[in-house]
Amino acid sequence: MKKNNLYTSLSPDPGDTPIIAEHISKSYNKGTAPALSNVSLTVKKGELFGLIGPDGAGKTTLFRILTTLLLADSGQARISGYDVVKDFKQIRSTVGYMPGKFSLYQDLTVQENLTFFAALFGTEVATQYELIRDIYDQIEPFKNRRAGKLSGGMKQKLALCCALIHKPSVLFLDEPTTGVDVVSRREFWEMLQKLKRQGITILVSTPYMEEAVLCDRIALIQNGQLLNIDTPSQITGTFPAALYAVKAASIYTLLKDLRSWNQVESCYAFGEWLHVTLRQHTGDARALIREYAAAKAHQQVTVQLIAPTIEDSFIRLATTNPLQHGTPNQP
Amino acid sequence: MRTLRFILQKEFRQMFRDKTILAMMFMLPVIQLGILPLAMNLDVKNINLAIVDQDHSTYAQKLISKIGASGYFRIVTVAPAYKQALFTLENGTADIILEIPASFERNLVREGRQPLNITADAINGTKSGIGSSYLLTVIRDFNRDIRLMSNGQPVASPAGIEIASTAWFNPYERFTWYIVPGVLVLLLTLVGGFLSSLNIVREKEIGTIEQINVTPIKKWQFILGKLIPFWVVGMIVLTIGLLVARLFYGIVPVGSLILLYLLAAVYLVALLGFGLLVSTISNNQLQSMFIAFFFIMIFVLMSGLFTSVDSMPAWARSVAAFLPITHFMKAVRMIILKGSTLGDISPILIYESLFAIGLNALAIWNYRKTQ
Known part of the structure; x- marks a missing residue:
């Protein structure tokens, strides 16, 4: 690692940019299974940054590289100004990491887990209590219960407490809401907003597109490549075409018919609707679509002009970006 | 720390x-x-023995009771003919067959010698090997006893080297x-x-x-x-x-x-x-x-x-x-x-x-x- 010219090569100021990743690439199985290719991103201080992508996109690999658990094949990264390779020791005492898989001791109680991780960081639960109080209060009634016997949502809260116990300046949360019920997920995101207000920089990954709007900025990732980095509203705002939601009595035949129509650019199922974009996007094409559907003898045809969601943007970016690799493997 | x-x-x-x-x-x-x-336990006990007694003499009776009294053998059957005894070996009820021939006592008294036949099931190698050697020891003992009985005085045995062994550090040879x-x-x-x-x-x-x-x-x-x-x-x-x-x-x-x-x-x-x-x-x-x-x-x-x-x-x-x-x-x-x-x-x-x-x-x- 060329430490001397590191600052010159990494343009952002590490003072207010706690996470800087530049041209990170990583592959598994001796290069045969690429997981990340040329990923660069920066996260500003106090930002809630979302890494959005499907399973196997490379989210966990990027997290493991940034939290010093894995070495990248190429590229550089700095956390709070520390190099992930050289200064891994400093990074380990300044970041909090919550792995996607519940990684606390299931045979220890809630309190014992917390005390143990506090001790590993050379601190005590009492001194850090202010930071975790809001979250800890919710699991406090179960403090003598073994961690393995907690519900999914409680486990996540405990894991978050353990990740926060040493008052980290940067928090890495790898799919914290996967497998958690809707209510707990909403509560969890509220907690993240509170932590953000306390000045903690948060990098969170999720496969749920609807959670993306809760982030300040998001990066869309697919097959180890970043598709776009921007604020959620910018990403949906720059959707380049008019998006129509179409519904009919027989949704499956409608999907087949629309896909075979040369006017249609893209058509995919979205809940009970089909989301459609056309090749020529001038003016309102609702009537055009309705006519085509009627010509194909479809009943109860409804066509609406809708605002694109993050998921629409993601699908568009993922299908238009040429894929350079096969499906990468998640470790 | x-x-x-x-x-x-x-x-x-x-x-x-x-x-x-x-x-x-x-x-x-x-x-x-x-x-x-x-x-x-490496000591072999409960060896199943089938005896073919074709002599029915006092000596044969003495030998059988000596074997039974040794504590290592369980006499499962006393068969009249070798064939029957071999059958018990084949079906697994006996481990060893000892055959006492018809003129056992007479030959011993008259000629001073009489071969015996031992057949061992060698599938369980340890049991048959150790069992046979136990049986030989018992028979050797019996041999010495009858010499005393027949002559009233010990016969000078040819080249009598007596070996006595002592197990050092484990005197009772407890396994x-x-x-x-x-x-x-x-x-x-x-x-x-x-x-x-x-x-x-x-x-x-x-x-x-x-x-x-x-x-x-x-x-x-x-x-x-x-x-x-x-x-x-x-x-x-x-x-x-x-x-x-x-x-x-x-x-x-x-x-x-x-x-x-x-x-x-x-x-x-x-x-x-x-x-x-x-x-x-x-x-x-x-x-x-x-x-x-x-x-x-x-x-x-x-x-x-x-x-x-x-x-x-x-x-x-x-x-x-x-x-x-x-x-x-x-x-x-x-x-x-x-x-x-x-x-x-x-x-x-x-x-x-x-x-x-x-x-x-x-x-x-x-x-x-x-x-």
Whole structure:
């Protein structure tokens, strides 16, 4: 690692940019299974940054590289100004990491887990209590219960407490809401907003597109490549075409018919609707679509002009970006 | 040091919560030492004997009752003809057939000699071999007795070399004295080699090591936190084992207990290093179980616990001579049965120390490499 010219090569100021990743690439199985290719991103201080992508996109690999658990094949990264390779020791005492898989001791109680991780960081639960109080209060009634016997949502809260116990300046949360019920997920995101207000920089990954709007900025990732980095509203705002939601009595035949129509650019199922974009996007094409559907003898045809969601943007970016690799493997 | 204390606290807490493992750790020495030496009894008893008595004379009757009274044989049938007796051998009810021919008594009295026929089922080699030799001994005894009876005075036997042997250090030739220290060594090996490697791999498997790795914990703290608890458990197992040996078998170590514990302490460190090494090369408990099992089978079978090292082929002898368990086994028997002193076993102690240092260094080096 060329430490001397590191600052010159990494343009952002590490003072207010706690996470800087530049041209990170990583592959598994001796290069045969690429997981990340040329990923660069920066996260500003106090930002809630979302890494959005499907399973196997490379989210966990990027997290493991940034939290010093894995070495990248190429590229550089700095956390709070520390190099992930050289200064891994400093990074380990300044970041909090919550792995996607519940990684606390299931045979220890809630309190014992917390005390143990506090001790590993050379601190005590009492001194850090202010930071975790809001979250800890919710699991406090179960403090003598073994961690393995907690519900999914409680486990996540405990894991978050353990990740926060040493008052980290940067928090890495790898799919914290996967497998958690809707209510707990909403509560969890509220907690993240509170932590953000306390000045903690948060990098969170999720496969749920609807959670993306809760982030300040998001990066869309697919097959180890970043598709776009921007604020959620910018990403949906720059959707380049008019998006129509179409519904009919027989949704499956409608999907087949629309896909075979040369006017249609893209058509995919979205809940009970089909989301459609056309090749020529001038003016309102609702009537055009309705006519085509009627010509194909479809009943109860409804066509609406809708605002694109993050998921629409993601699908568009993922299908238009040429894929350079096969499906990468998640470790 | 504070961190290490917390890690140890956590390890012991987890150990005491896992009731199955806890019970295994402490029942293991009691049950294994209580049962295994009896099961491994090398004395062959209850040999099923079929007798073909075609003579029905007083002598034949005397021979049969002498065999029955020896305590080693169970006479399952007295068949009138060899064929019937052979049938009992074939169907497994008899192990050995003794055939007493028709003119047994007459030939003995008149000619002073009479061959007998012994047929042994050689499928269970040990039983038939040892059984036949017991039977020969009984017959030899009988032979001497009838000479006395017939002549009233002993016949000068040709070239009578009488061999009397004394078993040194184990005067009553109790096999338990030989087996129990061996089982004790086996137990220590299991605790040190198996449990430690499984425990570390479990952290990998559950994923907790991931969470540990992002903390500022140091490698040596983590490793010591794993090794010390199993070292303590090993010493407790040794203590329980020695108590069982004393209470069940009356085996009181002749040599110094301190020396025994010192040797065990060093051996355990070596073995924990082995366990750590296994855990660095395996990713889940199943893998580490098989790797550990593979090596421990070799350790146990080649160390001279069940078999004599001296009767192995040359290559096996050199493997055995290399294994630390062989030397440990030898030293434990030396201390317990013979009362060997530090001077006697210091080469072994040094050899074990080298393994302790070497294996741990290799394990820690490999542990670093994988990070």
